[in-house]
Amino acid sequence: MTHIRLPEPDRAIVARRDQITADLIAIAGRDAVISDEDGRRAFETDALTSYRRMPLAVVLPETTETIANILRYCHTQGVKVIARGAGTSLAGGALPAEDAVVVGISKMNRVLDIDLPGRTMRVQTGITNVSITAAVAPDGFFYAPDPSSQLACTLAGNLGMNSGGAHCLKYGVTTNNVLGVRMVLMTGEIVDIGGPYVDAAGLDLLSLVIGSEGQMGIITEATVRIIRAAEGARPMLLGFDSSEAAGRCVSAIIASGIIPVAIEFMDRPAIEVCEAYAKAGYPLDCEALLIIEVEGSETEITERLEQMLELAKPFRPSSHAISSGPDQSAKIWKGRKSAFGALGRIADYYCMDGTIPLGRLPEVLTAISQICTSYGLRVANIFHAGDGNLHPLIMFDANDPASEQRAEQAGSDILALCVEVGGCLTGEHGVGIEKRDLMAKQFNADDLRVQMRLKSVFDPGWLLNPAKVFPLDADQRGDLPAMRSSTLPAAA
């Protein structure tokens, strides 16, 4: 996928690479700076792997103060900075640039404080998502947002993208589970927002910072909400003869007043791939599968699942199976959470992330399949059905540039459709470079201007994670300060 334009690097900065690297070493120490070509190459892309750029240098600091010193230096030198967690962004959110320093947070991964009675935890943001829960699991607690990439992705990246996961239907996404942050601004100033209590004082700055895709500051610490886990949880598998029946079953369940912890949807191509990989016991004779999980005591779980089976009857499920126990439950979730990886073993794919109003699900699924067919491509659908967050996985052949290009076009068409039916471009993966040029489909000039002015408040020089989120030409529209030093954009 190579049609997204990236700005030409600032040659003057690139020419000063040696000096800048030496200065970074003086600030952060030799061990923290990666400057050789092989070392830098490990950081040249994220999970949107068709775009690659060698960073000017990579720094892996161990303290907030070091990050502050690096940003202060880069600010005075006019050097761009790209914050990076684990680099699992599917939107190119962490894509480096040749004239930018990558600041990786991965070495800052400590738990700083656990307050079980207050149900909060203070951590450094380089901690992986799964390690947050691991730190409190022995006490029966967990951190709710659970992106499928949770083994690798960092809280920093989750904060950058306002990430979600399968269990968000009940527990919310990142922004609903974070109470405070420590953040370094581009000037090197350290700002504390919120803390271990229910509201932050003053304006709701946390809302702005979370989901700002590394464009407002580098977040180094956070206070997160932790939740006591339910007594038990159990998923059920419901197979259907059509996606439409499955979609209408989801609506019926929600209308009945039951909010399961998770309702995940897979279509036939997705089921086949995931079953082959995880051997979870997914039914193979259906067109659509729902994984529905409920929580509570054994009796409560049984009662709730039976209630839902009853609700599902009018939609004639072709099969139903309740997980036989923790073992199968783990497999069922493993299959779902490794869906992307499992598909990746058989095909190259492009993962979309639009959200739609649930009521439009059947027609949208039909349209998605028509769009992909019209480009001669296959698609697998796997998504968070309870909240309408779709993940069509468009399969293509990475060795065939034409097929890759068609996949990108099909993807744009699908996202445009999501917006058209009342949804949005991205439910949890973020805009990054990937959806940057589609932003104008969802927002008009004033909507974008309101957002871009906020970027300018936090980073007036637009040095942090540049050329992401907003269309490259958006700054040509009015009262914003000049913000990109780059010359004409070139094709990647």
Place this chain on the structure above:
Amino acid sequence: MVETLRPTNEAELQSALIGLSQSGLAAEIRGAGSKAAIGRPLQLPAVIETTGLSGITLYEPTELVMSARAGTSLGEVESTLAERGQMLAFEPMDLGPATGGRGGVQTMGAVFATNVSGARRIAAGAARDHLLGVRAVNGRGEIFKSGGRVLKNVTGYDVARALTGSWGTLAVLSEVTFKVLPKPQETQTLVYVGLSDDVGVEMLCAAMGSPFEISGTVHLTAGLTSRLELGRLSREAATVTAIRIENFTSSVAYRIGRLKDALKIYGTPELLEQDASLLFWSELRRLSPVTPAPGDAPTHLWRISTAPRQAAKVVDAIRRNMQVEACYDASGGLIWLEVTASADAGGADIRRILSTHGGHATLIRAEPAVRGSVEVFQPMSASVERLTRGIKAAFDPSAVLNPGRMYAGI
């Protein structure tokens, strides 16, 4: 003379704001005015009232979503939801009666602009957590939207949510879209009488650490319980600690039993069944326990956020300086603190104590002279203040919208 503008659609709202900014006039932004006595006192040449922007514009019960124009009353929204067995899970509080304003009149725009959220926030989140999207007009007269009508959306910055709690200082909301949830089938409450503050808060934290999905946790000091209408609680002049469970009927019975067991070292509770429970929690939603009866000595009211483990210590420390009664919500983390009236409402002591224990305080009820001399909202650190001023300038560079309502010059 104060000019009152009452736009009936978004275009009129926009013209009103363009007109004001061109003539350099600032306006007080209000819905039904139930919170007019909160914040720094304003004396502005114009008022923009949103009650003309009214009506529910979208309701999809199976998608858990509703949109309403900003001036739609909360009452209309809640009764429409109730017809389909749904509710606003964040249980918006009514600050009107406790601050000398009218009760039961607030608008949806104001609910989100002030982020008022009740006891259920501890389980379900605050108003901010349920907001999905807004349409609004800023002080430049630009109409803009942010977010949308779907439950998951990270497209662009989360401007909609950032407007919650901005008290009309950044933009006038014209329409809000929010998540709704099913009403629970059954509500019951366990009430413990006579626990000291620290033990009460400790028990509430223990309850929250249980797997039974508690949806309300309050502790009232002895002086407050007599204001409850609920007869059997108000007869005893002792503290009251209450824990709410909402769920399917069969689950409530099971969970209440398990919880009582888990908390038995704290004594034997009384059980409030559905009706009594609903009454008790609705009284809290109106802040009845911290609202003086006519003829009572005047008091000031603070809203304090702190870590639950600090809550009783904070109140204790403040009590050493003045007479206080406390309504602890959110397992202690949110304290409605009633203090004897004084020139600074006790603000200097309260904020000094919070600076050592962690947390912040907002003055909710005091006469205008006091609100004019004390910082009503928690003073900001220098860097947060700089960002806040920048954000104000981005939305409202000529300071048309509620200037000074939260902070001087903002």
